[in-house]
Amino acid sequence: MNKHLTLFTTSPPISLTWDEAPDEPIKAPKPIFDNPSLASTDRMVCAQCGDDITRSSQRIAVNxxxxxxxxxxxxxxxxxxCFSLAPGCLSMGHFALDFGQPTEGFWQMAVCAGCGNHLGWHHQTDDAFGFYGLILDHLAAAPDDAKKEAA
Structure with a gap:
């Protein structure tokens, strides 16, 4: 199978072409990224800059x-x-319909308010229900506060 990739974001564009042998076994899809440290933490921070993003009490189930x-x-x-609130996020950009139909609501990019790192998306419906869908690998468990260590 002949595959081709062109990267237009470079100047000049980079083009790669390669053949995959059809007799090679098909590799299993990569497992979903897993961030087990978030399961037992209360505060979640931006993995890039360490600013507070949300708390475990803001976790919600969607669908x-x-x-x-x-x-x-x-x-x-x-x-x-999915989180009901993410005070450390800024929703930005124009509403995009990348993930669904207009009747299902609208999505905006959610970035860290501290460093601008892309953390996920904010979803808003016409009936004012909103939530954040945050990429778990872009979050980290907050380190223990210095006050707790001193106590």
Missing amino acids: GSHRHAVPTAHGIDQEIG
Whole structure:
């Protein structure tokens, strides 16, 4: 099977072409990223800058589950967690319909208010129900506060 990839974001564009032998076994898809440290933490911070993003008490279930796999155009699955509030996030950009129909609501990009790192998306419906779908690998468990260590 002949495959081709062109990267237009470079100047000049880079083009790669390769053949995959059809007799090679098909590799199993990469498992969903897993961030087990978030399961037992209360505060969740931006993995890039360490600013507070949300708390475990803000976890919610959407369509029956807190965690969801979201495939990307690059063939990588991202695991998102749903949160009712994420005070450390800024919702930005124009509303986009990337994930569904207009009747299902609208999505905006959610970034860290401290460093601008892409953390996920904010979903808003016409009836004012909103939630954040945050990429779990872009979050980290907050380190223990210095005050707790001193106590």
